[in-house]
Amino acid sequence: MSYKSNSLKHLALQRFKKNFWGVLSFVFVILVGIVAVFAYAFAPDSSQHANQMHLAIHSKKPGFKINILTIPSGLKNDQNAIEKLFFGTxxxxxxxxxxxxxxxxxxxxxxxxxxDGLKGVEKEISLDVFPNHSVKPFITEKTFLFGTDKYGRDLLSRVLVGARISFFIGFVAVFISLVLGVFMGSVAGYFGGKVDAIIMWIINVTWSIPTLLLVIAITLALGKGFWQVFIAVGLTMWVEVARVVRGQVISVKEQQYVTAARALGFNDLRIITKHILPNIMAPVIVISAANFASAILIESGLSFLGIGAQPPMASWGAMIKDHYNYIILGKPYLALIPGLCIMSLVMAFMLIGNALRDALDVKN
Incomplete structure (x- = not known):
């Protein structure tokens, strides 16, 4: 039995490897994940949330170059290297x-x-401010590859740091939806009767409420913030998982190996977790990939409405909200760049889902 199981997994893996778009999307998602985790190591602006503002150079085109004078404050930074790497400086x-x-x-x-060709204000500062009276290390030429936003922040850095929210909301939301969905669906499908009727009533009521409306209600109840959005999105996605798991459990629980497990005296918990769930995870894995994409879109929509991640946190949806009017003002890239990032990540997860569906299909 173990050999057969391993053979099926091997065949599914081989089929997945033959899917070019699935493999390419998987590699892309892994790269985005690395960027999301180590965003501050890649971002030119490593300040917290990439929130270093220069109002004098707002809304500049990609490739804009300027000399930046850094005036040291003399205050000590107590952050260690780990904090700077994961949370910014x-x-x-x-x-x-x-x-x-x-x-x-x-x-x-x-x-x-x-x-606009104007001459700036001329100012002076004592060299005593700079260590060893050396000015050269504190004047650097910076290139803004993606240009700057309306606050003069580096758009590339904001995009890189914003990937963290869009990427991790997928993990948290899918984890919450899997825990709730698998539990509710397996209990409903296995025990049936009144238990099934009650759980299905809860599922249908939750399903009937528009997703975005339910997320907004949960967000308003929990408050605006980073983790509140993660929880709210996760609590709205479990019904799809529950319905799929319920249907699979109903079709599997009468199989001979389940009957044999009952005859051997195994309790219901063991039968569900050890015998039924491992054999129905293929469709659950496929729907989880789709839920990743849905979670990213929902979070972007919430941030666009202003009830998602709050400023100064970088979020792709919030970046579109801040700059969508620039589309008609001759600087569409300010909104198009984060929009393309959302589109590419969502498409990657959908292609992975399609590839997994084909690879795990026993009819192939």
């Missing part, structure tokens, strides 16, 4: 975009950047 220094600078004895004279 708490920056206390002041960054100023400049168009020109020169040294005069014991002071630095610089001209602040001004757009």
């Amino acid at each position: 708490q920056s206390t220094d002041t960054e100023i975009p400049i168009s020109d600078f020169r040294l005069l004895k014991d002071k630095l004279v610089y001209t602040e950047y001004a757009s």
Whole structure:
């Protein structure tokens, strides 16, 4: 039996490997996952939430270059390397975009950047502010590959950090939906009768409520925030899993190996967890991939409505909300870039779901 099981898994894996789009999407999702976990290591702006603002250079085109003067505050940063890697750097220094600078004895004279061909304000600062009176390390040329948003923040950094919310909401929401859905569906399908009727009534009532409306209601009850959105999305996706699991359990519980398990005196919990669930996980895995995509879309919609991840947290949906009016103002990339990120990640999960469905289909 073990050999057969391993052979079926091997065949399914072989079929999945032959699906070009499925494998490509899987690799893409893995890359996005790595970027999401180590976003601050890849982002040019490693400040928390990539929220370093430079209002003087707002809404600049991709590839924009400017000299940035960093004025040290002298305050100590108590963060360790792990905190900086996963949560960003708490920056206390002041960054100023400049168009020109020169040294005069014991002071630095610089001209602040001004757009539209205007001349910026000329200011000066004592060299005592800089360690060893050395200014050179504190004036760097920065290139904004994706340009800047309406607050002058690096759009590339915001996109990279925003991947964290969109990616992890899929994991949390799918985990919650699997725990609730598998439990409710297996109990309803296995015991039947009044238990099935009660659970199906709960499923049908939950199913009848529009998903977005239910998420908004749960979010308002739990409050606006990062984890509240994760929980709210997860609590609305379990009904699909429960219906699939219930149907599979009903069709499997009369099989001979289940009858044999009952004859051997195994309790219901063991029969469900050890004998039934392992044999019905194929459709559950496929629907979980689709739920990943749905969770990303729901979170983006909530952020667009302003009840998802709250500022200054970077979220692809919130980035579209902040810049959708720029589509008609000649700078559509500010909204299109995060929109394309959402579309590509959702499409990748849907293609993985299709590939898994074909690979796990016993008729193939």
